[in-house]
Amino acid sequence: MGQRVSRTDFEWVYDDQPHTRRRQEMVKKYPQIKKLFGPDPMFKYVVSAMVLTQIVMLYVMQNQSWPMIVLVAYCFGGVINHSLMLANHEISHNMAFGYARPLANRYFGMWCNLPIGVPMSVSFKKYHNLHHRHLADDDLDPDVPTLLEAKLFCTTLGKFVWVCLQPFFYGLRPLFVNPLPVTKLELINTAVQLTFNALVVLVFGWRMMAYLLIGSVLAMGLHPVAGHFIAEHYMFSKGFETYSYYGPLNWITFNVGYHNEHHDFPAIPGSRLPELKRIAPEYYETMPQHTSWVRVLYDFVTDPAVGPYARIKRKSLDKPKPAPVAESIGLINDSWQREVEQKKR
Numbered sequence: 001m002g003q004r005v006s007r008t009d010f011e012w013v014y015d016d017q018p019h020t021r022r023r024q025e026m027v028k029k030y031p032q033i034k035k036l037f038g039p040d041p042m043f044k045y046v047v048s049a050m051v052l053t054q055i056v057m058l059y060v061m062q063n064q065s066w067p068m069i070v071l072v073a074y075c076f077g078g079v080i081n082h083s084l085m086l087a088n089h090e091i092s093h094n095m096a097f098g099y100a101r102p103l104a105n106r107y108f109g110m111w112c113n114l115p116i117g118v119p120m121s122v123s124f125k126k127y128h129n130l131h132h133r134h135l136a137d138d139d140l141d142p143d144v145p146t147l148l149e150a151k152l153f154c155t156t157l158g159k160f161v162w163v164c165l166q167p168f169f170y171g172l173r174p175l176f177v178n179p180l181p182v183t184k185l186e187l188i189n190t191a192v193q194l195t196f197n198a199l200v201v202l203v204f205g206w207r208m209m210a211y212l213l214i215g216s217v218l219a220m221g222l223h224p225v226a227g228h229f230i231a232e233h234y235m236f237s238k239g240f241e242t243y244s245y246y247g248p249l250n251w252i253t254f255n256v257g258y259h260n261e262h263h264d265f266p267a268i269p270g271s272r273l274p275e276l277k278r279i280a281p282e283y284y285e286t287m288p289q290h291t292s293w294v295r296v297l298y299d300f301v302t303d304p305a306v307g308p309y310a311r312i313k314r315k316s317l318d319k320p321k322p323a324p325v326a327e328s329i330g331l332i333n334d335s336w337q338r339e340v341e342q343k344k345r
Contacts, residue, residue: 010312073214073215079252086254088113089128095269116212149169244290255271
């Protein structure tokens with residue numbers, strides 16, 4: 001368990017991310033791809049059903065023992081909460097109500113956020129847009145592990161601990177890598193979440209608040225659905241920085257496994273990404289891909305060639321940082337999505 005990883009540095013590259021070039025090439029070759037742009041009309045109903053399911057579970061579980069609470073949180077509640085986190089990922093791209101209704105998307109994200117227990121919806125959008133626009137940027141992409149993480153968790157045991165603690169690294173890293181000012185919408189998100197949490201404690205008790213939080217934390221760490229965190233961008237094949245997964249766990253994660261497709265076209269909702277792959281299979285079937293998120297977690301921990309260092313990084317040479325908040329309502333302006341909506345009109 002003390003075996004050290006074979007890498008001692010990140011994989012530094014000096015070219016732009018491949019998704020921009022591939023997007024332009026694919027739209028030119030397959031103009032029908034544009035028909036896939038825009039929100040999925042069923043998305044908001046599916047997400048609302050998941051939120052209501054967790055609220056019902058608070059009633060069902062309130063008299064259960066602690067072992068049963070933890071077991072159900074890991075196997076059921078945590079899966080729903082993780083799926084709701086990925087629903088917030090969809091909402092960060094305005095896939096609930098479209099780009100023309102940004103505030104509707106933000107407030108719906110707060111509704112989606114409730115069972116998770118921690119206010120994250122608005123903040124996630126703010127930082128996730130940086131991940132798309134500045135993929136692997138040493139200063140701007142909050143998804144890439146810090147040098148300190150890579151140095152501290154460079155053994156088999158260290159990587160195992162890192163995977164277990166992944167929710168804390170994932171949630172706190174942006175505040176150290178590239179902290180942005182707190183916005184009004186983030187404060188509203190926090191107030192709404194704390195009010196909901198207080199109601200849960202008042203009506204169902206502290207144990208049910210723990211049920212929600214335990215599920216959220218466990219399902220982001222050593223859990224099958226959490227495998228996508230590592231599967232998406234850790235370099236399992238040299239030179240490739242984004243990987244897709246086409247297995248059954250996509251059914252409960254809004255197709256987040258179609259990750260090359262998502263980075264190529266963030267304006268296409270997860271439900272339509274399989275259709276994008278069907279239209280242009282030659283762009284995706286030849287690239288390295290994962291067949292199991294559980295296997296991804298196992299390989300990450302046990303393979304000395306993989307670890308926090310196994311990420312492509314780019315230097316921010318002569319590249320100004322974007323304005324912390326581009327619009328008064330707390331949104332970072334996504335020019336790509338604006339262009340999409342204009343083209344559709």
